[in-house]
Amino acid sequence: MQTPHSGFFYIQQVAEITELSKQLIRKWEDRYEIIHPTRLDNGYRVYSEQDVNILLTVKSLIEQGHTVKQAATLLKDGIVQPLTEQNAANVDYAAETNLYVRQLLQKGSQCKEAELNQLLHQTYHLFGLKEFLNSVIVPFLKEVGNRWETGEWSEYQEALSSTLVRDFLVQIRRNFQINQDAPLVVGACLPSEHHEVPVHILLLEAMVRGWKTFFIGFSPAPGSIQAIVERLNPKKVILSASTLLPFQHYPTLLEELDEFARKHPETEFYLGGTGSMLYCDDLAPKHLKLTNDINEVFR
Known part of the structure; x- marks a missing residue:
């Protein structure tokens, strides 16, 4: 696709670069006034590189746990500067600086399943659970996702690494010693997630x-989350959607879960994930607490 002028992009190109829908781009433009496209004589809007960088920055801030409104305010107030090729390359990602993450990436790149699994065990016992999650697993998975999205890794490399991490985390949960009288938190992906x-x-x-803890599972059948919550009566429920698929496949899902939360005030309901944050920008729930901050859930 050709750009209309050097350094400018049509909205379809911006959508492809940012992986945001054209509808969402227009909404952010109108509601938050963070980007300012130019209209050509033929009526088409074109976007500058600065506009694209701003959208990428907002998306990054959302992935870090900010709402769209908060991200827009940070940019407008100059607290956060839009990403550019120069400063994006200088971001201090843990995957670039952490020796153990680099080793995991090397094993994952080579699809050495046994060595990758052994290294996961070593780093877990070296760091302890909390540091292992925050300093190893989270940056490792973020970099795995980045390499798959850019085409540096194949689908097989990404799937192998992600599946090994998932299985290892499940194993830790199963073996973790916990007081059976402790309060219960239920976690689940939304349907189609x-x-x-x-x-x-x-x-x-x-x-x-x-x-x-109790994990319902990924992509549960519609209504199963509500049924299990009613049976277990947990203190907290954590729901997650990394993509927009749950809301696209089930247009009334958010409304149904919000109404369910209203009817169960004895339980605190939390909804997170990039997909949830993007979707709820326009349809904020009243009884589900929208957050990506674990500290907010367990204050």
Whole structure:
């Protein structure tokens, strides 16, 4: 696709670069006034490189746990500067600086399953659970995702690494000693959501804090979350959507879960994940607490 002028992009190109829908780009443009496209004589809007960088920055801030409104405010107030090729390359990602993450990436790149699994065990016992999650697993998975998205890694390399991490985290949860009288937190992906690793990480964080956990699973059938919550009566429920698929496949899902939360005030309901943050920017729930901050869940 040709750009209309050097350094400018049509909205379809911006959508492809940022992996944001054209509708969402227009909404952020109108609601938050963070980007300022130019109209050509033919009526088409074109976006500058600065506009694209701003959108990428907002997306990055959302992935870090900010709402869209908070991200827009940070940019407008000059607290956060838009990413550029220069400063993006200088971001101090743990995957670039952490020796153990680099070793894991090397084993994953070579698809050495046994060595990757052995290294996961070594780093877990070296760091302890909390540091292992925050300093090893989270940056490792982020870099795995980056390499798959850019085409540096094949689908097989990404799947092998992610599956090994998932299985290892499940094993830790099963063997973790916890007081059976501890309060219960239930975690689940939303229907049609298959990215379960973030929920396992959250539940392990909960166990470190002394909570008993129950994982419903990935892509549960519609209504199963409500049924299990009614049976178990947990103190907290953590729901996750890394993609927009749950809301696209089930347009009334958010409304149904929010109404369910209203009817169960004895339980605190939390909804997180990049997909949830993007979708709820326009349809904020009243009874589900929207957050990507584990500390907010377990204050």
